[in-house]
Amino acid sequence: MNPVLLTNLSDGIYTITINRPDKLNALNQEVLRSLNQELDTIYADNNIKSVIITGSGPKAFVAGADISEFNQLDEAQSREMAKAGQDLFFRIERSPKPIVACVNGFALGGGCELAMSCHFRIASPNAQFGQPEVNLGIIPGYGGTQRLVQLIGKGRALELIMSGNLIDANTALQYGLVNYIVPQAEILDKAFSLLAAAHTKAPLAIANSIKAVNAAWNESVNGYEVEANLFGDCFITADCKEGIQAFIEKRKPHFTGH
Numbered sequence: 001m002n003p004v005l006l007t008n009l010s011d012g013i014y015t016i017t018i019n020r021p022d023k024l025n026a027l028n029q030e031v032l033r034s035l036n037q038e039l040d041t042i043y044a045d046n047n048i049k050s051v052i053i054t055g056s057g058p059k060a061f062v063a064g065a066d067i068s069e070f071n072q073l074d075e076a077q078s079r080e081m082a083k084a085g086q087d088l089f090f091r092i093e094r095s096p097k098p099i100v101a102c103v104n105g106f107a108l109g110g111g112c113e114l115a116m117s118c119h120f121r122i123a124s125p126n127a128q129f130g131q132p133e134v135n136l137g138i139i140p141g142y143g144g145t146q147r148l149v150q151l152i153g154k155g156r157a158l159e160l161i162m163s164g165n166l167i168d169a170n171t172a173l174q175y176g177l178v179n180y181i182v183p184q185a186e187i188l189d190k191a192f193s194l195l196a197a198a199h200t201k202a203p204l205a206i207a208n209s210i211k212a213v214n215a216a217w218n219e220s221v222n223g224y225e226v227e228a229n230l231f232g233d234c235f236i237t238a239d240c241k242e243g244i245q246a247f248i249e250k251r252k253p254h255f256t257g258h
């Protein structure tokens, strides 16, 4: 049987391709389990500096959670499933290494939620986004009601979630849901060039940027306080000394991640 995830490490960029093209890359339990294992690798492996998540085939990024698994669920199990999906997507959102979604087609339901948990999104022209769960009599369960509001605002989020309507790549760009639209054949190259540029920066500064920005949506912490503390943490790193010294000496910095 084909693996549900394909992975490739090149120039420090770890590409994960969700590989169920016949089912439009729907997220079944096997995919979610495998993604969790990949997150273990991403967090632990120093050779991985950043990550791309995309879908297999020309049609879909991910067309949602696998609806064929829904029939077997009772109330407690469905709650547990939502919680487990949320926890997985938190691991993506909180990754200290940049994770970019290359949305190469449908990003619906759990697919839209997966893309939104990534640090930013690049779309191909055929990408379509939506939270069509109301069509099944349910609501988004993997963080969609929260992250869609963060990214496009409450009114637009509620309209999308209540209608189940899909939006195209241009609308997603206009809403700020995606950062770029590039031809499908070039979508990975675009991510590669953005991530390669990020690799030239201080890794701890990148990790702390992600942490500080995430604090903006964490009501249990004061984001400004988090920012000031992380700013201070950066100041005692060797990379900070190197960055300042390199500026003074009018040369490019050489960061080591310390």
Ligand code: COA
Pocket (backbone or CB within 6 Å): 022, 023, 024, 026, 063, 064, 065, 066, 067, 068, 106, 108, 109, 110, 132, 133, 135, 136
């Ligand atoms: N879960 C399980 N299987 C899915 C799926 C999902 N979320 N989305 C698509 N598939 C499967 C289809 O059942 C079909 O399988 P089959 O060939 O064995 O019948 C295959 O993927 C191709 O999908 P199909 O519906 O034939 O493609 P289409 O181009 O006609 O329509 C969509 C594409 C995305 C509009 C349609 O597949 C769809 O509405 N999917 C569900 C989206 C959704 O509600 N997601 C949120 C889930 S909570």
